[in-house]
Amino acid sequence: MPSLYGQQPGPLSWAGSEALRLYLNVRYGGRIKPLSLKAQPSALHERCVQLQAGDSETSNIHEIGLLLSSIRMGYGHHRIARAVITWADDMHPALLDLMSVDAPQSGLIRDMEGLYSLFSRLSFDIGGPMQALWNAILLRGTIDTLAISTDLAKQYSPLFSSLQKDLLCMASYPFAAQMAVAAGFTKVLNLIPDNHPQYYLLAPGARNVVQTESSCARFQKMGVPADEIECAGHFVPRSIAENVAIDAQHRIERRRRNAPLRCLLSLGGTGAQAGFLRKLIERILPAIDEGRLFLMINCGEHADFASELISLLEAKKIPFTEVDSSEGLSRFGRWHAISSDEPTHAVTIFRFTEHGLSVRATDELIRCVDLLVTRPAQVAYFPVPKVLLRRLADHEIDSSNYLVELDECDAECSRPEQAADLILSMLPEDGPLIRRNEGIQRRSETGLYLGARRAVEMARSL
Template sequence: MDRSKLIFGNEISRKAYKKAVKTKAKFIDKYGDDSDAVYHLAEVEAPAVGKPLGVRKIVIGKESTCKFDDKSLVIGNIRMGFGHYRISMAIASAAHAMGYTPYWFDLHSFKEASCGKIIAQQNELYSLGSRLSQRFSLFNKIVWEPLNSEGFRKLTYNSSDQKTAELMTAVFKELPKDIPYVATHVWPSQAAIHAGLTHVVNAVPDNWPMALHLSEGAVHAVQTPSAYLGYRALRGMDKKRQLKPMPKEAIAYTGHFIDHELVSNIEADCQKRINRVNSKKPVRWLMSVGGAGAQKEIFITVIRKLLPAIKARKAVLFINVGDHSKVWHELVAAVPQMKPFLHEHFDDFDETASFCEGAYSGEVSGIHAFCHSDIFAAVYSTNLLMRCSDVLITKPSELAFYPIPKLMIKRVGGHEAWGAIRAAEIGDGTYECSTPAETAAMIDMIQHGRDIIEKMCGYILDAKKTGIYNGAYRAVELAVGKNK
């Protein structure tokens, strides 16, 4: 069936369909059509997460060396920011804890294939848009916010993506059709369906229903009850007509996609935080720089705000800039006053892991910066740092769903707004602090009113009891057929 013409029983207009066909044709003109090509799949140990999570990374090789069995689970993903890799790591962690071998299948990394070339171009555009939205308020208001909240919401957008995803199937030919497969971005999900895979779970990010994330033929795993209703109804995806809803078999509410190491240690980690609060230890702040490297001005505000408390040994700041070394150098140039308190942990993941292990039970002081050129280490470092931190400072993207007290800074794109709403309602995070001044005020309140950290830890413990953080396990169960 042509999934660009009919989406969950809703017919796409001839005009929108012709546009989707034209978009596909443009990509063919630029990158070619490798639908008839055969790419041999080989496997290597994934960096950073290979040993602790048993992750095998699928690469294109000269011959086929992947040995799949009934305990294999493929995680289809791309790098677009850090969020989709973060969800992939959560799925891999859960799968490993459940006795499966997770295979990392990154369409973006297949540079020689059409899928890798197309996704690389789209990723560059998205990263540019994210950065521009933070630099120019008019661009953010007129272009970026509407695009991310309403543009990607349209059913016609899904029609165009479905047609483009037809060009991404060549790399799937050596995957068994019935292998359990969890996609953490819609393109790997759509491509898997077009390639004939039969056990596909589409792990949907964020908390704002958008047609962008639809992949008919897959089971849509969503993280919140409100997302379930919104996707089930295809809410707002066509302003001119009432759409037929998504059938119940196509969607499941799973809970938040969180790594096994974090979920299984929630009680211990929260107790550590509460103990530090009660013994008046320095508050440990963790600031995560997003995948697009946006929001530099807010990061500068945070560092300047915390410097007096850091000097007085009443606060500690961990900064993970991911693989954005340029952003880090800009931050140091903007706030040179932090240099006397600064410790850099760059491109040595073993040292980063060792530091986090020591910090978990030991004492720390000053400012600790982390940067890794390897994307796996760049993303997973935040996971390690969360366990030894008291408060995470983050935009309300995928980290908004994690079980740690959170200060939500300004979003990058309208689709992220409901991530902050979800955290604020559960109680494990603040509402979105939309200006640097509001962010600074919230830092003051948490730093001096430490009862907030204890309250948030209490809400995290309550949420765990109801299974809110079990989404990664449930997504795996859906893929392997244990939970219909």
């Protein structure tokens, strides 16, 4: 195999590539075949279409100006794609989720996502040896891993065969960027999630873009040329980024008048923290009952979790309402923005059947709340004070440390009781929220939260 970033892949990369090739042959019938695509509406954003398998007669993709290539692994990768779309809606963007394409060719990617979700849940619930194993897997992003991934990308490149090779491509998953490069695309931006540099996150031949200066510097120390890696800032949707300062000011004023604390809890795409969140919610129910706390809980597509919460709230006689549609989400956002009226119910449960709507809900609800409760995932880079829950795996620790250094949060809470107590400590006027919102206002003046806009500008310049 050819050298990558000045390093020669070892025998492991060749063996891994051959094993994957054999697996593809046995399970999916060998060579990946070209795929015709058609556009259909996307729940992720109203100005974006989503590409699905079609045929040459139904293809309607000629108007696409920007391809957002991604893979649905949890919510974070699509969250990055959506942030970019909000800054590029004049470019006729189209999302190509390589896992959701209804074609046999996506089988391996679906297998990978299934294993990722399963091991994330087992690691979080069991801990110990299971967590150590999962950490070891996710931290092994070596040059051999990159070599295996780029070799596999060549086999998958026919999935891009119906698209023009001079089409601008921005990818929010490294394998998707590697496939675009292997398919002959000449204008590819690889939007790198996380803050822990690993070789397999890179796409040789693409322009790689990260969210933090520290990540950029560490990639360069790993041998990535300075002209192949660049820091843009946090990937944040346009409506949030353009209203950072005013939303932070409203949050400051709410604390000064001792308004109820609005908290957003979002269950991630894997559903790994469902049990953790349930125990957390049980512990803060008294404050909700007293009217000091409002909860907005995005259950996403996790119907069982939503049903458990409804049973809990009914048993405790806590008033709640549900939102399960795009129209309901938009209406809630208009009526209960951080500058507007309090919600009419102590708890609002958001539940959806569409992946795109589940991602969009958390994005839009950020502008309705004082506090975000999340693990150190992609949404934690959004400019809002937050309580960090225990990470799913150790590759997230660099994001956690970075956000603590910014003073947007405290260290991760390893137990539900610790997280609940930390939320309750935010209620008094002399808590840390005023200071943290003032810090967010200062950082907004530096352009830190304009990473998605800068990434689009980089793409336009290719």
